[in-house]
Amino acid sequence: MGKTTAKKYIIPRYKTRIVGVSNTPISLISKKARMRELQRAHYNPFKISSSDKIFIDLLTASGTGALSKKQYHMSMRESDESYAGSLSWNRLRESIREFSGKQDIFPVHQGRAAERILSEIFLAPEDVTVSNGHFDTTEANFSKRGARPIDIPALKTSTAYHAQFRGNIDIDELRKRLDSPMSNKIKIILLTLTNNTIGAQPVSLHNVREAAKYAKKFNKLFMIDACRIAQNAYFIWRDEIQKQKSIPEIIRECFRVADIAYMSLKKDGLSHMGGFIVTNSAALTHAVAEKIKNVKKEIISGEGYVTYGGMSGSDMEKGAQGLKEVVRFTYLQERMNQTAYLQEQLVQAGVPIRDDAPPGGDAVFVDAGKLLAHIPPSQFPGKTLEVALYEEGGVRGCEIGSVMLGSRAEVETLRLAIPCRVYAKEHFDYVADVFGRIVKKKNTLSGFKITFDPGELRHFDGHFAPIE
Numbered sequence: 001m002g003k004t005t006a007k008k009y010i011i012p013r014y015k016t017r018i019v020g021v022s023n024t025p026i027s028l029i030s031k032k033a034r035m036r037e038l039q040r041a042h043y044n045p046f047k048i049s050s051s052d053k054i055f056i057d058l059l060t061a062s063g064t065g066a067l068s069k070k071q072y073h074m075s076m077r078e079s080d081e082s083y084a085g086s087l088s089w090n091r092l093r094e095s096i097r098e099f100s101g102k103q104d105i106f107p108v109h110q111g112r113a114a115e116r117i118l119s120e121i122f123l124a125p126e127d128v129t130v131s132n133g134h135f136d137t138t139e140a141n142f143s144k145r146g147a148r149p150i151d152i153p154a155l156k157t158s159t160a161y162h163a164q165f166r167g168n169i170d171i172d173e174l175r176k177r178l179d180s181p182m183s184n185k186i187k188i189i190l191l192t193l194t195n196n197t198i199g200a201q202p203v204s205l206h207n208v209r210e211a212a213k214y215a216k217k218f219n220k221l222f223m224i225d226a227c228r229i230a231q232n233a234y235f236i237w238r239d240e241i242q243k244q245k246s247i248p249e250i251i252r253e254c255f256r257v258a259d260i261a262y263m264s265l266k267k268d269g270l271s272h273m274g275g276f277i278v279t280n281s282a283a284l285t286h287a288v289a290e291k292i293k294n295v296k297k298e299i300i301s302g303e304g305y306v307t308y309g310g311m312s313g314s315d316m317e318k319g320a321q322g323l324k325e326v327v328r329f330t331y332l333q334e335r336m337n338q339t340a341y342l343q344e345q346l347v348q349a350g351v352p353i354r355d356d357a358p359p360g361g362d363a364v365f366v367d368a369g370k371l372l373a374h375i376p377p378s379q380f381p382g383k384t385l386e387v388a389l390y391e392e393g394g395v396r397g398c399e400i401g402s403v404m405l406g407s408r409a410e411v412e413t414l415r416l417a418i419p420c421r422v423y424a425k426e427h428f429d430y431v432a433d434v435f436g437r438i439v440k441k442k443n444t445l446s447g448f449k450i451t452f453d454p455g456e457l458r459h460f461d462g463h464f465a466p467i468e
């Protein structure tokens, strides 16, 4: 096991003010009722309704966090819902400028809209994009343009491997590809911070700079998927640069070396909806600067006007304030401690973690393939664990394995994503207890088969049944 940093106490930096108004009641329905729900949902937890049927919801941390009082106040009392020239947009744009250090800001309704727009502008059939890890929507958007996304994580290879920065891109492999005759096909080098697909693991500042250096040398577009750039900066601050720079400085340094970056405000924007694309047009090559002008046209035809990009004024206020709060040290420390605490409790309960990795950002990735070694990948051990977790304790996780990724899956995992500012230590203790019960009876669990396969997005919409 790598180094963990969980503390004995996770002290939330807030206290409850009005119960039932600022808190959402959650109910633990009976085991019998949970089994009925699973059957009705064809064993797909995406099809179960939330707080009335799910006790603890760790499906995703995207857009599921709690608002601060200031976010609530600004979104309810100060938002400007003007179609054009909204004051809320002005506030969001200034907040993004301060957060990123970039000057040209374009709004979109969420991260995947940015991916769609950028792929339409910069990619053509046969192009190649190289990344430490394309997220599934990124991969889908790039592939839709006929491009070929290639992941070269440094996880188990090369000199770029780093015990604390397992999200790194493999720099040797990147250089090799850039030096090869295929190099002219590579159009984008993309770094995803943190690297969601390989376990919410962080990327070092050194790795970001190296990737940027090679992108520049070979005249490639260097992009950053900045969804969790503040969490990533916390790891850099803690484990790499010995606290010499502040979190906001590290974030701006990452943005600085990127030609273009995009971000979903549903993650480190601490918001329920929103996203943006940023660049400094003046620093781009002439060809790229000409292309980036098309972003506005794409926003108007697909998202909304360029002063809201699919967001309401209320969404924009939440994002403007969220970007100020996410860089606070106490917030990030509390959040990373939650992940570390949950992971530590699970390890103590005998639950294997993906790659035996140290705690990453917003989620714990349980190695379901290892825990349920008697169930082959073709019978979806991650799905078995996902179902067992709900049946045993009303807890919802998300399979990231052969159901979601098909033949691309390298590991069968169950992701437990932690919504920000939502759950307390006792909730995590409960989750660990449920896992402890599952570990004890793991040999009685059996695999699953797919009874309805809608294709590409089958984890959202598919039907499943236990193999008797």
Ligand code: F0G
Binding pocket: 059, 060, 061, 062, 110, 111, 112, 113, 135, 137, 138, 192, 196, 225, 227, 264, 265, 266, 274, 275, 417
């Ligand atoms: N990039 C990364 C790294 C992501 O994790 C996500 C979404 C996106 C892009 C797309 O952003 O949802 O605003 O359209 N991740 C969510 C998750 C859905 O659960 O990890 P979006």
